[in-house]
Amino acid sequence: MADQHAGPIRSARRRATAVARRFAARPRVAALITRLAPRSVRTRTTLAACVSVAAVLLVASAAVLLLLRANLVRSVEASGREQAQVVSRLAADGRLPNPVPLDHGSDFVQVTDAHGTVVAASQNLAGRPALTPAGTSDGHGTFNLDALGDEHHQRVTTLTTDTPNGPVTIRVGASLHTADTAEDVTTAALAVLSGLLVATVGVVTWKATGRALRPVEVIRSEVAAIGDRDLGRRVPDPGSDDEIARLAHTMNAMLDRLESAGVRQRRFIADASHELRSPLAVLRTQLEVAHTHPDPAIRAEMVAGALQDTGRLQSLAADLLLLARLDATGHSGPMEDIDLAELVRTTAEGRDSRPHPVDLDLAAGCTATGNPMWLGRLLTNLLDNAQRHARSTVAVRLAFDVAAGQAVIDVTNDGPAIDAGDREKVFERFTRLDDARSRDDGGTGLGLSIARDIAALHGGTLTIEDAPAGCTFRVRLPTREAPRSSTGR
Template sequence: MADRRTGPVRSARRRATAAVRRLTAGPRTAALIARLAPRSVRTRTTLAACAGVAAVLLVASAGVLLLLRADLVRSVEAGGREQARVVSSLAADGRLPNPVPLDHGSDFVQVTDARGTVVAASGNLAGRPALTPAETSDGHGTFDLDVLGDEHHQRVTTLTTDTPNGPVTVRVGASLHTADTAEDVTTAALALLGGLLVATVGAVTWKATGRALRPVEVIRSEVAAIGGRALDRRVPEPGSDDEIARLARTMNAMLDRLESAGARQRRFIADASHELRSPLAVLRTQLEVAHTHPDPAVRAEMVAGALQDTDRLQSLAADLLLLARLDVTGRSGPTEDVDLAELVRGTAGGRDSRPHHVELDLAAGCTAAGNPMWLGRLLTNLLDNAQRHARGTVTVRLAFDAAAGQAVVDVTNDGPAIDAGDREKVFERFTRLDDARSRDDGGTGLGLSIARDIAALHGGTLTIEDAPVGCTFRVRLPARQAPRTGTGH
C-alpha cells in the first residue's frame, strides 16, 4: 500500500519540478543574456558599428554576386546560342559534319533526328546516346553532365531546324565552370575584404569612441573625488563645443550652485547661532536674577523682560523654520487664484494702526496664482519693516503692469532712505545696516529675506526703488486683471 501511494506522489513531484523548470527557464535565459550583454558604451558602440557595416556589406556583396552571375551566364548563353545557330545552318544546308567541330567556349554538340537518334556529335560525345536535359527554359537547360571525365555544370542551348532528311534538334553545351570559378573567387575576395573592412571599422570606432569618452571618464573621476568639503573643485571643460563640453559646463554650473548653497547654509547656521546666543544669555541672566533677588518688584520686572525675550525667540524660531521650509521645498505649496487687492486690504486691516497708519491705493481686479498664506506673510513682513522705520505714514499701492502681465505692489515708508550700495544687503539673512535697524527695534533680520524668497517662489521679484521721501519696496508678481478696474482706499 505504501508503494502504491508513493508512486503517484513521486510522479506529481516530477511534474511540478518540470513545470517550475519551464517557468524559470525564461527568466534565467533573460538574466543570462543581460549578464553577457556588454555594459560599456565603448563596446556597445563598436559592436553596433561593426554590425551595421557587416549588414551593409552583406547586402552589397549579395547584389554584386547576383549581377556578376547574371552577366557571366548571359555570356555563356550567347556563345552557346551562336554555336547552335551555326550547326543548325549547316544541318539545314545538308552539310552537317560528323564529328562536329567545337567553337571556343562550347563543351559539346549533339544533333538528333525526330526519332531521337544521334546523327552527329562533337568528338567528346562520339558513341554517346541522345542527351535529355532535366529541365528546359527559353531554349536553355542547366544540368550536371559527366561527359568529360569530370562533373561539369552545363548550360545547354537547344534549337530545332528542318533539313533535307527531316527535322533535327541541335544541343550545344557550354560549361559554367568559368562562371562558377569567378563567382567563388569573387565571394572569397568579398568575404576577405568585408572582414578586413569590418575589423578596420571596429578598430577605428573603438579608438575614436575611447578618445571621445576620455573626457567623460575624467569628469566622472573628478566628480567622484568631490566631497561635501571640496565643493570648490570643478571638472575640466574640453575645448570643443560638443555634448561632452556642454555636460562639463552644466556640471560646473551645478557645482557652483552647490557651493553657493553650502556657503549660504554655513553662513545661515553661523548667523542663527549668533542671533540665538545673545537672547538666550540675556534670558538666562534675567531668570537667574528673578530667581535669587529678594525684591518682588525686581523679580516682576525681570520676568516681564524674560517674557519679551521669549517672544522674540519664538519669532526668530518661526522665521528660521519658515526659511528652512522655503529652502527645502522650493515651491509655494498649494496655489489658488488670489485677489491681491482683497489680500492687501485684509492684511493691512488686521494690523494695529499704531505707531503708523497704513494708507491704501489699490487697483481692483488684479489676480495672481499663489499661496494666499505665504503671500500674506510677504505683505506682513514688508508692512512690519515699513512701520518699524517710518516717521509718519506707510503707503501700499497696487497697480497692474499690462505690458509685463504683472501686478506691482509698492510698500513705501517715509523713514530713512537706503543707499543704492546697500539695497541688496538688506535682503541677506540677519543683516542690519545701522542703529536705526538695530536689535532694539524688534526685528529678527529675516523678514526681508523671507519676503524675497516667497516672491521668487511665486515667479516674482522684490526690489528697493527710489522714492521722493524714504524708500519703496516693490513686489512684482505674475498676474492678470479683470476688464474693469477701480481704485479703493
Template sequence: MAETVADQDRDGSPGGGRRRAGAALRRLTRHPRIVPLLARLTPRSVRARTTLAACASLAIVLFVASAGVLLLLRVNLGRTVEAGAREQAQAVARLATDGHLPAQLALDHGTDFIQVTDGTGRVVAASQNLAGHPPLTAGRDNDGHDTYDLGILGDEHHQHVTTVTADTPTGPVTIRVGASLHTADTAEDLTTAALAVLGALLLPTVGLLTWRATGRALRPVEAIRAEVAAIGDRDLDRRVPEPPSDDEIARLAHTMNAMLDRLEAAGTRQRRFIADASHELRSPLTVLRTQLEIAGTHPDPAVRAELVAGALQDTERLQTLAGDLLLLARLDTTGHDRPDQPVDLTGLVRTAAGAGPAPGPTVELHASEGVTVTGNPLWLGRLLTNLLDNARRHARSRVTVRLSTDAATGDAVLDVTNDGPRIDPADRERIFERFTRLDDARSRDDGGTGLGLPIARDIAALHGGTLTVEDTPPGTTFRTRLPTAPPAG
C-alpha cells in the same frame, strides 16, 4: 525556333547548398539559449559598444557591397557564356534547317557539348565527346528548373545549357548546347577570396582605429568622472578639468563646474545661515536664562514680575524667530513647485493693510479691483505682512500701498512705500540676505530678526515674481511683481 536556358550545378540541383545553409542559420537563431547568451556577451562600456557598432556597420556594408559586386560579376559573365552558347545553338539550328546537319559537330571555344535529337528522342548529331551516348534527359527540380545528368562528360562542373528547337526537312529537332561556366566560377571564387581578404584587413583596422579614437575622446569624460567621484561634501571648491576643445565634452565639463559653483554657494549659504541662526538664538536664550535666574533669587516681587515680563517678550521673540526659520526651510525645500491656487490679491492687500497696530504710521491704500494671481494665499499673506511690517518700522509718518496691473506685461504690481530714510544703493541687495540689519541696534529693539525681507523675496520668487527696492522720493518703495492668473475658461 524555340529556346530555353538552364543552369546546372554539379549535384544536379541549382541553389541547393544555399537553401540548406539558410535553413541551418534560421534554426540556430531560434535556439532558446542563443538570445540569453548574446545578451550576456553584449559589451557594456561605451568604448566597446562604439567599436562593435563600427565593425558591425562596416561588416554589413562590406557584405552588401560584396554581394552586389559578385552578383554583377556573375550576371555579366553568365550573359557572356549564354551569348556564346546561343550563338552556337543558332548556328547548328541553321544547318539543321538547311538540311546540312553533320553527324559530328565541332565545338566552339567555351562550349562543352552539343547534342541534337529528333522528335522520337533519337540522337541525330552530337559533338565528339557525346558521340555514341544516349540522349540527355531533362528533369525538373523543386524550383521548376530543367536539370540534366551530365555525368557522361566525365569532368563534372557548372554548366549553362541552352535548348533550341528547329524545323528540318525531316521534322523538328531539339538542339542542346552546354557552355562551361568554369571561367565564371573561377572569377567569382577569386573575387570572393579577394573581398574576404579585404574585409579581414579592414575590420580589424577599423576596429583598432575606432577603439583608439573612442578612448581618446572619452579620456576627458573619465577624468571628469574620477574628479567628481573624489569630490566630497567638504571638497566643493574642487572643479573638474575642462578640455580646451569646444565640443560636447567641454560643455559637459563647464556645466559640471557651474553646478559645483552652485553647490558650493549653497553650502556656504547654509553654513552661514546655521552660524547666524545659532548666533540669533544664543543671544535671547542667554538673556532669557539670566532673567529667569535673577527672578528666581530676587526678593522684590515687583522686580521679579518685571523680569518675568521681559522673559516673556524674549520667549515671543524666540518663537517668531523659530517660525521664520521653519518657513525659510520650507521655502527652500519647495524648490520650483509653484502653488497653483487662484488668489484674490486685492482682498489680501486690503486685509493686510487694515491689520496693523493702531499706534503707528498712517497706511494709505490704493488698490485696483479684481487683481487675481496664482499661488498660496498663506504665503502671499506673509509676504504682504513682512513688507508692511518693514515699512511701518522705518516710516516717519506714512506708508502707501498701491496695487495695480501693468498694462504692458499683465503682471500684478504691488508697491509698498514708506517715507523714512532712503536705502543706500550699495545696500539694496544686502538687505535681502538673511539676518542682515542695516541698523542692528534699532532692529533688535523693534523685534526685527533680519528674516522678513529674505522671506518676502523667496515667496515672490516661488510664485514666479520679483521683489526689488526703488527710490521714490521722499522715501523708499519695495516693488513686488507677480504674474496674474489666466482668465477662467
C-alpha cells in the same frame, strides 16, 4: 474508465510542465544576456560600429556577387545561343556536319530528331544516347551529363529548327566553370577585404572612443575625489569646443553653485547661532535675576522682559523653519487663483493700525495663481518692515503692468531711504542696516529674505525702488487678468 483518462491527463501535465519550464527559462536567458552584455561605452560603441559596417559590407557583397553572377551567366548563355544558332543554320541548309565542331566556350553539341534519335553531336558525345531532361533550374532545363565522364556545371541552350529531313532539336552546353571560378575568387576576396575593413573599423573606433572618453574619465575621477570640504576644486577643462568641454563647464558651474550654497549654509548657521545666542543670554540673565531678586516688582519686570525675549525667539524659530522649508521644497505648495486686491485688503485690515495706518490703492481684477498663505506672509513681512521704519505713512498700491502682464504691488514708507549700494544687501539673511534698532523693535533680519524667496517661488520678483520720500518695496507677480477698476482707503 480511469485508465482511459489517465493517459491524456499525464500527457497534458507533461505539456504544461514543458511550457512552464520554457517560461521559467526566459528570465534566466534574459539575465544571462544582461550579464554578458558589455558595460563599457567604449566596448559598446566599438561593437556597434563593427556590426554596422559588417552588415553594410554583407549587403554590398551580396549585391556585387549577384550582379557578377548574373553578368557571367548572361555571357555564357549568349555564347551557347550563338553556337546553337550556327548549328541551326547548318541544319536548315542540310549541311549539318557530324561530329559538330565546338566553338570557344561550348562544352558539347547534340542534335536529335523528332523521334529522339541522335542525328549529330560533338566529338565528346559521339556514340552517346540523347540527353534527357532531369528537371529545371532557374527556368532552364537541366540534363544528365554523366556521359561526359566528369562533373560539369553548365548552362544548356535548347533550340528547335526545321531541316529537309524534318524538325531537329539542338542542345548546346556552355561551361559555367569560368563564372564559378570568378564568383569563388570574388567571394574570397570580398570576405578577406570585409574582415580587414571590419577589424580596421574596430581598432580605429576603439582608439578614437578611448581618446574621446579619456577627458570624461578624468572628470569622473576628479568629481569622485571632491568631498564636502573640497568644493573649491574644479574639474579640468579639456580646452576643446565639444560635448566634453560643455560637460566640464556644466560640472564646474554645478560645483560653483554647491560651493556658494555651502558658504551660504555655513554663514547662515553662524548667523543663526549668533542671533539665538544673544536673546538666550539675555533671557537667562533676566530669569536668574528674577529668581534671586527679593523685590516682587523687579521680579515681575524681569519676567515680562523674559516673555518678550521668548516671543522674539519664537518668531526667529518660525522664520528659520520657514526658510528651511522654502529651501527644501523649492515650490510654493498648493496653487489656486487668488484675487490680489482682496488678499492685500484682507492682510492690511487684519493688522493693528499702530504705529502707522496703511493707505490702500488697489486695482480690482488682478488674478494670480499661487499659494494664498505664502503670499499673505510676503505682504505681512513687507508691511512689518514698512511700519517698523516709517515716520508717519505706509501706503500699498496694486496696479497692472499691461506690457509685462504682471501685477505690481508697491509697499512704500516715508522712513529713511536705502542707499543704492545697500538695496541687495537688505535681502540677505540676518542683515540689518540699523542693527540695534531692528533688534529692539523685534525684527529677526529674515523677513525680507523670506519675502523675496516667496516672490521667486511664484515666478515674481521683489526689488527696492526710489520713492519721493523713504523707499518702496516693489513686488511683481505674473497675472492673468487686467484690472477693471481701482479702490482705495
